[in-house]
Amino acid sequence: MKVYKFGGASIKDADSIQNVAKILKSEGTEGCLLVISAMGKMTNAFENIVHAYCYDKASFKKSLDFVVGFHEDIVNALFDEPNIVLDKVSGLFKNLNSFLAKNDSKSYDYLYDQIVSVGELLSTTIVSNYFVEEGIENIWNDVRKLIITDNSHRDAKVDWQKTQETIIESIDQKKLNIVQGFLGGDTKGNTTTLGREGSDYTAxxxxxxxxxKEVTIWKDVEGVLNADPRVFKETQLLEQISYEETIEMAFYGASVIHPKTIQPLQSKEIPLFVRSFKDLNLKGTKVTRGVAIKPYLPCFIVKKDQILVSISALDFSFMVENNISHIFKLLHQYLLKVNLIQNSAISFSVCVDNKFNQFETFLEELKSSYKVDVVKGVDLYTVRHFTDKSLGEIQQNGLPLLTQINKETAQIVIKQ
Incomplete structure (x- = not known):
């Protein structure tokens, strides 16, 4: 089979969905599985619904009405006779409202997964029905019954054995299948999610x-670029890169491919292609085993709104293994993603991502045992295959607070 992943940008409106249908007609649909994300910025919109439900009831209806209207507008634009699909869309929202009316859980992460997941259910329902109207027969699958996970909401772990058994039993490999990205389900029937931007991982x-046979991720850029075009004015296409290089780039925060995506592909040497859904004539980027990066040039990765934390002992003694072990235990406990580490005899510094908003609690506990200095709102620049010129360009973006360099990678923390 071929596996295709279409993200939110590729199905953000009626014209975009029509374009996906054209791609499939051009590339072929037999023995193909599509992984489809929520439409456009709908994951963000559903996150607003979660926040309103938990913390701001007065804005809940407005947040929900926006999402309902967005999907109804797309259906009305796509279909000459939209009523059947509108009924299906309405049914999904009725299920959501019914769940919320009966819910007695206070767990934000649990509620997040049950609410935000509706975005993918809506997008795949609309796309699947549009394909049928266009003569593209397909099978709509509920991925929550196929990818079996634990109950770690918002970052669920896959049960690979059960998942493989279920997928092989359920997927007709000769036909076109559609599944939702980002989602899974635990053994009790609760929806889970695989982590933000997890649709690549689903593929x-x-x-x-x-x-x-292969995986293709369809993007609004021509392939894997050496920098994010939203941040850097000049970028270049990487025609080929290795699994190892891709893992390195993803680890440091490159957004083009989800960090967990490569490992399952690498283990079976399944090639990954990153192509443009805007121009089928472009070859894009091929990711495979053991190839040199082509062309060989500096690759830039930026993680914004980071927190730089410098930690030292209260009595200015050495920072030894016990101290560092204790700090990492707290970082893990409070779900703080560490993106840079630097230590000296008397200090230990980390640059962290406060994705789950638990930094202040972490900080209070840390201050009971250590002297702590914090700088918020910093940018972390990582440069793979750096040159003196590339580092000089980065340092012009603000005040460098910390620099760390090894053979192939340089990291610089910048305060604007």
Whole structure:
């Protein structure tokens, strides 16, 4: 099989969905599985619904009405006779309202997964029905019954054995299948999610379980670029990169491919292509085993709104293994993603991402045992295959607070 992943930008409106249908007609649909994300910026919009439900009831209806209207507008634009699809869309929102009316859980992460997941259910329902109208027969699958996970909401762990058994039993490999990205389900029937931007990972999971021929991630750029075009004025296409290089770039925060995607592909040597849904004539980027990066040039990765934390002992004694072990235990406990580490004899510094908003609690506990200095709102620049010129360009973006360099990678923390 071939596995295709279409993200939110590729199905953000009626014209975009029509374009996906054209791509499939051009590339072929037999033995193909599509992983589809929520439409446009709808994951953000559903996150607003979660926040309103938990913390701001007065804005809940407005947040929900915006999402309902967005999907109804797309259906009305796509279909000559939209009523059947509108009924399906309405049914999904009725299910959501019914769940919320009966809910007695106070767990934000649990509620997040049950609410935000509706975005993918809506997008795949609309796309699947539009394909049928266009003569593209397909099978709509509920991925929550295929990817089996634990109950770690918002960052669920895949049960690979159960997942592979279920996928092989359920997927007709000769036909076009559609599944939701980002989602899974635990053994009790609760919806889970695989981590933000996890649809790439979904594609990797299906490719592994089905021994796919290849995976293609369709993007609004021509392939994997050496820098984010939203941040850097000049970028270049990387024609080929290795699994190892891709993992390195993803680890440091490159947004083009989800960090967990590569491991299942690498283990079965399934090639990954990153192509443009805007221009099928472009070859894009090929990711495979053991190839040199081509062309060889500096690659820039930026993580914004980071927190730089410098830690030292209260009595200015050495920072030894016990101290560092204790700090890492707290970082893990409070779900703080560490993106840079630097230590000296008497201090230990980390640059962290406060994705789950638990930094202040972490900080209070840390201050009971250590002297702590904090700088918020910093940018972390990582440069793979750096040159003196590339480092000089980065340092012009603000005040460098910390620099760390090894053979292939330089990291600089910048305060604007």
């Amino acid at each position: 990797g999971i299906f490719a592994y379980c089905l021994d796919a």
